[in-house]
Amino acid sequence: MVSGNAAASKSGLYADPREDWLAQTTEEIIDPTRPIVDPHHHLWDRGGLRYMIEEMSDDIASGHAIVATVYVDCRSMYRASGPEAFRPVGEVEFANGVAAMAASGGYGPALICAGIVSHVNLLLGDGAQPVLEAEITAGQGRFRGIRHSSAYDADPDIAHMYATRPQGLLLDSTFRKGFACLAPLDLSFDAWLFHPQLSEFVDLARAFPDTRIVLDHCGGPVGLGRFAGRREETFAVWKASILEAAKCPNVVVKLGGLAMRLLGFDFHERDMPPSSEQAAAAWRPYIESCIEAFGPARCMFESNFPPDKGQCSYQVIFNAFKRIAAQYSEAEKTALFSKTAADFYRLKLG
Numbered sequence: 001m002v003s004g005n006a007a008a009s010k011s012g013l014y015a016d017p018r019e020d021w022l023a024q025t026t027e028e029i030i031d032p033t034r035p036i037v038d039p040h041h042h043l044w045d046r047g048g049l050r051y052m053i054e055e056m057s058d059d060i061a062s063g064h065a066i067v068a069t070v071y072v073d074c075r076s077m078y079r080a081s082g083p084e085a086f087r088p089v090g091e092v093e094f095a096n097g098v099a100a101m102a103a104s105g106g107y108g109p110a111l112i113c114a115g116i117v118s119h120v121n122l123l124l125g126d127g128a129q130p131v132l133e134a135e136i137t138a139g140q141g142r143f144r145g146i147r148h149s150s151a152y153d154a155d156p157d158i159a160h161m162y163a164t165r166p167q168g169l170l171l172d173s174t175f176r177k178g179f180a181c182l183a184p185l186d187l188s189f190d191a192w193l194f195h196p197q198l199s200e201f202v203d204l205a206r207a208f209p210d211t212r213i214v215l216d217h218c219g220g221p222v223g224l225g226r227f228a229g230r231r232e233e234t235f236a237v238w239k240a241s242i243l244e245a246a247k248c249p250n251v252v253v254k255l256g257g258l259a260m261r262l263l264g265f266d267f268h269e270r271d272m273p274p275s276s277e278q279a280a281a282a283w284r285p286y287i288e289s290c291i292e293a294f295g296p297a298r299c300m301f302e303s304n305f306p307p308d309k310g311q312c313s314y315q316v317i318f319n320a321f322k323r324i325a326a327q328y329s330e331a332e333k334t335a336l337f338s339k340t341a342a343d344f345y346r347l348k349l350g
Contacts, residue, residue, distance in 0.1 A: 223264020
């Protein structure tokens with residue numbers, strides 16, 4: 001039986017987290033002392049959904065040895081007034097405040113928001129630079145780069161909230177003028193898109209070889225809409241695109257985002273949440289393909305919480321990653337769970 005909340009969450013790219021449902025599956029932590037940098041999570045309090053430092057620290061306290069995290073753009077706490085272009089600076093101010101709270105030790109040992117990725121509208125072209133500089137100032141040493149989502153698909157069953165985003169954003173000449181402002185300021189770019197857009201992403205990465213870029217969520221493999229029921233065919237297309245992206249030495253990849261509805265798995269509709277064995281079996285082909293293409297030194301495991309919390313708990317998601325990573329050497333595991341993320345985001349750890 002599907003609960004009413006689960007049934008209501010059948011639309012959109014991810015299901016709403018349900019603590020009572022998630023609590024049905026608890027596990028012993030695999031390799032509990034391994035240091036982990038979680039390089040991709042959000043914080044928000046809107047629309048009746050709250051995921052702030054208290055909820056994040058509770059998830060971290062469930063057992064894995066999280067030493068630091070990176071906050072990523074989700075339109076939280078934008079300024080309510082002032083010039084439109086500068087309103088995202090509020091998100092950096094917010095995340096930096098959370099980082100200061102975490103650094104006090106009052107929410108556990110993890111340095112939550114040790115790195116901050118916010119948003120600047122790169123369609124400002126050259127006008128993006130003063131906004132980037134304002135965010136650097138607001139971050140007080142923690143601001144590392146931006147994300148300007150380019151996720152788009154003509155199929156509304158895939159695009160959902162991104163249905164109104166511009167098509168071909170990464171190829172836009174004005175966008176690229178804004179993008180050119182990143183490298184001189186030593187800022188990185190998080191790319192969030194769907195797998196049919198990976199050729200546009202590769203074109204961008206080749207055009208800006210000096211800009212450090214991270215491909216979010218394994219490149220956004222889609223299993224909804226026109227891709228439903230075509231997993232093997234779609235996987236082959238996605239994998240070929242991943243291999244092309246990996247040829248760009250300035251690109252690394254985040255391994256996660258696979259517990260969103262986007263991939264087409266129905267874990268959120270089941271009576272019981274998945275075990276880490278079940279999650280690992282579903283995600284292994286995607287994660288192993290990325291590691292094979294990029295190498296562990298250019299891969300980092302991410303929680304993507306709270307979006308991925310709609311299908312599994314923090315315990316389960318990192319246990320699943322640890323099951324998948326069991327075949328790799330100690331140095332490779334260190335890269336996958338902490339070093340790649342710490343190096344890419346230039347985190348100051350202990």
